Amino acid sequence: MLRSMYAGISGMKNFQTKLDVIGNNIANVNTSGFKKGRITFQDMMSQTVSGAQGPTENRGGVNPSQVGLGSQLGSIDNVHTQGFRQTTNRPLDFAIEGDGMFVLKSDGSSYYTRAGNFYLDEDRNIVNPEGHYLIGVDGGEITLPEGYKSFSIQSNGTVSIVNKEGNPEDVGQIALAMFSNASGLEKAGSNLYLDSNNAGLINELEMPQVNGAGAIVSNSLEMSNVDLAEEFTEMITAQRGFQANTRIITTSDEILQELVNLKR
Known part of the structure; x- marks a missing residue:
């Protein structure tokens, strides 16, 4: 008992x-x-309580107890799994339609997130609410030039602006990190994840819409699943x-x- x-x-x-x-x-x-x-x-x-016994010539077998x-x-x-997409009509809100995670870096550390609410700092770098830099496919920060008139984000992650002369210009491309086992990532708080020994990082700087990576949807946020x-x-x-x-x-x-x- x-x-x-x-x-x-x-x-x-x-x-x-x-x-x-x-x-x-x-x-x-x-x-x-x-x-x-x-x-x-x-x-x-x-x-x-008692182990299993095999059958003999005189009796059958007995199951374990x-x-x-x-x-x-x-x-x-x-x-x-994919969360539903909420339209915000804010240019710096990004959602990922498909697999992949945004890559953030700060003080030499890498973080990953599906939360796409980003902002511009004083130097026109794209950052998350904690000030971590959004990383492009070249491994560097994505910075908008001084004096630009407008900007937009394409589905392949390309950041395009209209410069002060009124001409279109590409200034970077958002990277996505791909994992074979996203469930192996460690939660770090503030919507951030850390790589682990079992996450299976395939490529930290994958281009969107390439090799299974998802597409970037601007003016939207992926909500909770x-x-x-x-x-x-x-x-x-x-x-x-x-x-x-x-x-x-x-x-x-x-x-x-x-x-x-x-x-x-």
């Missing part, structure tokens, strides 16, 4: 973690470029699972109480 109590405790811990993941998803339902999390469980080691010892955390995944209906359904199942595990603990405690009362 004590095994059932500890199994119930392990289930409670896991469902609490699941509620934490769900709460984070719901909190970021309107966060640009956010990718929802998903949790999976695994059963723990089982205690073998095992008692499970509860559940454990299997994984917490980042689900990198969180589905509120799905999250609330998962919240209900997590709550009921938590309650069921507390009932296991309560029942085990009542049986222990009965044993204690055998001798008065």
Whole structure:
């Protein structure tokens, strides 16, 4: 009966973690470029009461008898599906239609993001809200020249301007980073990701619309891929699972109480 109590405790811990993941998803339902999390469980080691026996000439085989010892955390995944696109009519808002992530650099460190809300700093560099530079396919910053009249972003990431003489001019091309396993990226906060040993970086400076990279859509933002209906359904199942595990603990405690009362 004590095994059932500890199994119930392990289930409670896991469902609490699941509620934490769900709460984070719901909190970021309107966060640009956010990718929802998903949790999976695994059963723990089982205690073998009796082992399996193969068939003999006089009798058939016998299956093993095992008692499970509860559940454990299997994984917490980042689900990198496409979020819906919101039109903002702001020239420095970019969305990626397809695979890839924007490349940002600051103080020698590389960051990656799907959040495309960018700005111009005092030197006319394109930066994100934290001041990290947006990187082009040449590995450098993307800077608009002084005195330009207007600019636009093409679907292949090319940044075009109308210079002060009124002539069109290309001043850079936005790069996209491609990963074989985007779920392996590490979240760093502020809508940023860091490369990891399991992300499988293919090319940090890929041109959009080349080798599987997505297209750049200006005047738009990619929103979160969180589905509120799905999250609330998962919240209900997590709550009921938590309650069921507390009932296991309560029942085990009542049986222990009965044993204690055998001798008065």
